[in-house]
């Protein structure tokens with residue numbers, strides 16, 4: 047591994063992994079690489095805030111800078127919530143989510159897995175019926191600040207998300223070149239299941255889906 051890649055790894059370890067793109071890069075890894083190359087400053091990550099800037103400064107032997115307001119401001123952590131009564135099941139939010147925290151099928155209500163949502167906000171703008179709200183986590187649920195283990199899990203999910211997109215792009219390219227097969231490969235939609243099974247990562251996701259659907263059903267019952 048080159049010293050540049052090693053430094054980028056160390057920098058990436060200090061970033062919050064929300065994958066929100068507020069730094070101006072398409073995720074935490076590209077920003078880490080830009081810092082390692084000296085083409086980005088250390089004060090461009092609002093989710094990391096001043097504490098994150100200080101950590102980066104210590105690693106790089108630089109003076110801490112104030113957060114650059116051009117990239118946003120420090121604020122309480124939020125999570126996305128979908129209004130089940132207004133969701134039309136268009137799947138646009140699933141396509142926008144960088145960490146696969148939204149589940150649902152076409153023309154059916156979609157649900158956010160709260161444990162997986164980084165609060166990146168990227169699903170809000172694509173929603174055609176404006177039925178996604180960002181709520182402050184600590185006042186609504188009592189959760190603590192985004193932890194290192196949550197950041198690591200989000201990074202792993204984002205990596206898998208990126209790999210899947212690359213595989214789909216390759217498959218679609220191959221299909222486009224084949225005169226006998228004109229069916230494009232579409233992204234697999236996240237689907238809900240209530241099967242019980244040992245807690246593999248996939249089954250954990252299924253369990254979270256079932257829990258989220260039960261919560262949504264309860265919310266609808268309470269409202270009606």
Ligand code: SF4
Pocket residue numbers: 061062063064065066067068069070071072073074075077090091092093094
């Ligand atoms: S958390 Fe957002 S702003 Fe910070 S490095 Fe990652 S993508 Fe960039």
Ligand code: SF4
Pocket residue numbers: 125126142143144145146147148158162163164165166167168169170
């Ligand atoms: S559900 Fe929305 S806010 Fe949460 S991680 Fe996915 S895109 Fe970001």
Ligand code: SF4
Pocket residue numbers: 128132133134135136137138139140150155156172173174175176177178
């Ligand atoms: S983008 Fe909005 S309407 Fe479409 S599936 Fe997501 S929450 Fe539902």
